[in-house]
Amino acid sequence: MRTKDFAYWLFLAPVLIALTLVVVVPMLLGVYYSFTSWNGINTGEFVGFQNYIDLFKDERFLDSLWFTTKFSVISVILINFIGLSLALIVTSRIKSSSLLRTTFFMPNLIGGLILGFIWQFIFIKVFASVGEMVGMESLQGWLSTTETGFWGLVILMSWQMAGYIMVIYIAYLQGLPKELLEASEIDGASSFQRFRYIVFPLVAPAFTVSMFLTLSNTFKLYDQNLSLTGGGPYNSTEMVAMEIFKTAFMQNAFAYAQAKAVIFFVIVAIIALLQVYWNKRREVEM
Amino acid sequence: MAKLLMDQLTKTYDNKVTAVENFNLTVEDEEFIVFVGPSGCGKSTTLRMIAGLEDISSGTFSIDGKKMNEVQPKDRDIAMVFQNYALYPHMTVYENMAFSLKLKGMPKAEIKDRVRNAAEILGLMDYLNRKPKALSGGQRQRVALGRAIVRDAKLFLMDEPLSNLDSKLRVQMRTEISKLHQRLKTTTIYVTHDQTEAMTMATRIVIMKDGVIQQVGTPKEVYDQPDNVFVAGFIGSPAMNFFNGRIEGNYFVMGQTKLLIPDSALPEGLDNQEVIIGLRPEHITHKPVKDESTVEVNLDVVELMGSEYMVYATLEGHSFVGRVDANLDLAAGTVFPMAFEMDKARFFNPTTEKRIR
Ligand SMILES: Nc1ncnc2c1ncn2[C@@H]1O[C@H](COP(=O)(O)OP(=O)(O)O)[C@@H](O)[C@H]1O
Ligand SMILES: [Mg+2]
Numbered sequence: 001m002r003t004k005d006f007a008y009w010l011f012l013a014p015v016l017i018a019l020t021l022v023v024v025v026p027m028l029l030g031v032y033y034s035f036t037s038w039n040g041i042n043t044g045e046f047v048g049f050q051n052y053i054d055l056f057k058d059e060r061f062l063d064s065l066w067f068t069t070k071f072s073v074i075s076v077i078l079i080n081f082i083g084l085s086l087a088l089i090v091t092s093r094i095k096s097s098s099l100l101r102t103t104f105f106m107p108n109l110i111g112g113l114i115l116g117f118i119w120q121f122i123f124i125k126v127f128a129s130v131g132e133m134v135g136m137e138s139l140q141g142w143l144s145t146t147e148t149g150f151w152g153l154v155i156l157m158s159w160q161m162a163g164y165i166m167v168i169y170i171a172y173l174q175g176l177p178k179e180l181l182e183a184s185e186i187d188g189a190s191s192f193q194r195f196r197y198i199v200f201p202l203v204a205p206a207f208t209v210s211m212f213l214t215l216s217n218t219f220k221l222y223d224q225n226l227s228l229t230g231g232g233p234y235n236s237t238e239m240v241a242m243e244i245f246k247t248a249f250m251q252n253a254f255a256y257a258q259a260k261a262v263i264f265f266v267i268v269a270i271i272a273l274l275q276v277y278w279n280k281r282r283e284v285e286m
Numbered sequence: 287m288a289k290l291l292m293d294q295l296t297k298t299y300d301n302k303v304t305a306v307e308n309f310n311l312t313v314e315d316e317e318f319i320v321f322v323g324p325s326g327c328g329k330s331t332t333l334r335m336i337a338g339l340e341d342i343s344s345g346t347f348s349i350d351g352k353k354m355n356e357v358q359p360k361d362r363d364i365a366m367v368f369q370n371y372a373l374y375p376h377m378t379v380y381e382n383m384a385f386s387l388k389l390k391g392m393p394k395a396e397i398k399d400r401v402r403n404a405a406e407i408l409g410l411m412d413y414l415n416r417k418p419k420a421l422s423g424g425q426r427q428r429v430a431l432g433r434a435i436v437r438d439a440k441l442f443l444m445d446e447p448l449s450n451l452d453s454k455l456r457v458q459m460r461t462e463i464s465k466l467h468q469r470l471k472t473t474t475i476y477v478t479h480d481q482t483e484a485m486t487m488a489t490r491i492v493i494m495k496d497g498v499i500q501q502v503g504t505p506k507e508v509y510d511q512p513d514n515v516f517v518a519g520f521i522g523s524p525a526m527n528f529f530n531g532r533i534e535g536n537y538f539v540m541g542q543t544k545l546l547i548p549d550s551a552l553p554e555g556l557d558n559q560e561v562i563i564g565l566r567p568e569h570i571t572h573k574p575v576k577d578e579s580t581v582e583v584n585l586d587v588v589e590l591m592g593s594e595y596m597v598y599a600t601l602e603g604h605s606f607v608g609r610v611d612a613n614l615d616l617a618a619g620t621v622f623p624m625a626f627e628m629d630k631a632r633f634f635n636p637t638t639e640k641r642i643r
Contacts, residue, residue, distance in 0.1 A: 179372035182339050187386035187433070188360040197385070201376045 034262050038255035040248075051259035060235060061260055064243035065267075071153060071239065072218040078158045079214045080207070083165030088195075090166070091173045101170070104163040112160070116227025119156045123148070123228075149229045149237035156224055161217060165210045172206040173199070208279035212272060219268050240264050288440040288473045289315050290336070294345035297331050297497075305331040306497045309345070316471045318464075322484035323494035323520070329477040330445055332494075336475065337443050338362050349440065362441075365434035369446040371426045373418040373433075379405075380414040383432045404432040407466070424455045431463070435470065442474040448483065460486060481521050485509065493517050515639040518564045518632060524596065526564045527606035530636060533559055538628065541602040546578035551629040553642045561642065562634040565626060567596070570608035573625035580625045588618045599624065 034051055037044035055061050086104050090097040107115065123142040131139025142148040176199065184198045222241040225231065231238035244264065248257035295309035306328040313319050321329040334340035336347060338359035347354050354362055373382050380401055387397045405411050408428040418426055427447060434442055447463070448456045464487050467474055478484055484491045485505045493500045493508060501513040512518035518526045531540030533556040538545045573580065587598040595616050597608040608624050610616060633642040
């Protein structure tokens, strides 16, 4: 028994040590720092909950939190909608489906920063030129307002992640037994009814995976935010990650930023756990 | 209620595999047709063309005189039972059965009536609120049948509906499906690779091999009057015994063995011809009086089946099975006189394997 215990811990040790060093310790240290007045150089003194009290009165932080939430909700819906639609297209019996699959997946292979700059060019230059040609005023001055900045980010994110989410839906769609679809066809279902009553409920488990991935990705977005709008105009498209970064490295309020990061972590964790819980429960019910 | 016409139906898949060739069949109203044949002979393909799940490469298929080639499955008014049930896993038994009616926009009360009626026939009343995964194989198959019954469709199609069940349940469901057909009288096409199912259930059997119909007939016809060696060997269990030899006068000769054929049973013009003769196990048996078609054989294996023995022996290099009444005392390794009832023999051409009448 003893040797078995020893072997057990021996094999577990590398992971445990690594996890402790890079996750647990920094996390605990971080939480500790959030109760101090650390400025990046001096640990400073213990200030209790002052940082936390301050951040709930910090409008810039609360704005960024609200902006991030709005952005996430809309992006998650759009990404999943587009991803599922793309998956349905490429799993239908069309000729060029493997070419399309690759194409749709491509944006994922491009880094977020570069993607941001590409879309910045599209939104500012291409949109403007097209707008001029067709005479649509609304295509002018993209990214220069909060509104267009917001939708710019949503479009960028959807474009990037939809292909990735598509792959997940494809896996589930291809796992659907062919006979079920045939049975529904014989039962008299039109293609829309087939989707509504058979395909959609049966790929529901994919929502759990996809929503978790999209939600955590959109909530923690930083690169694309930085390269597309840089948070502008007037910090109005600043998301939480960027806001925290700026608090720490521009204002040198490290402890304060740390407190925000802790709150951010708690929010993301709660959302992620809740939605996994809800989706799982729905799956079991089916 | 439907009369079907299949005229020169052919199916060639993209990969140039011809799965079904020149399939001709007329099905009368209320018939229970069974397609039977070894795996891969094109039974499912034919059925799927009838269902509309597979395009027809050439030929025509019509229901009640109306050409169906281009008609969508949902508009053909057919119901189908799949081998692995194909129940909707996220719906209850009730919802599974009600699904097609709901799609038709039938009033809720009528749906309820019909589903309950079907559930009663099939003994599913206690399971209406269960999901398919909480049912046994036999119950699932009943739900699949129920889904077909409630439709009140013109035509039932069943593709090996019993092959996922254990043998006892299979026999039971076989009778239930037969009873159901007697009750509902819906024209049915039933696919199986099991000749016993075909023999016991069909009004007419369609025997297929390599995508080609070998024979169409009632169970009795295909059993007694097989058109070729394949049908003769496929229908019946244990299978018919075949012996290669030649006809000399009134005798069937193989090696040292000569068997007398009664005049009435011998087709004309076979003298000095090579033939294959087929004899069913029940026609190789014991007779109290020996005659010119009795042969002493060494018994290889003797199986007591209760009322009779299955006797396995070899004659002139041909293994065969005979049936002998269990009143006698038989043992493997002994020599026993077997009577070949040559008046029951079927004659086949050894090259074409076609029946000689
Ligand atoms: N989708 C398909 N594509 C190509 N060949 C097929 C396809 N489905 C069936 N086949 C071929 O057609 C032949 C008949 O198949 P099938 O009708 O399923 O036989 P059965 O139901 O009698 O076992 C087989 O040789 C099979 O390999
Ligand atoms: Mg088959």
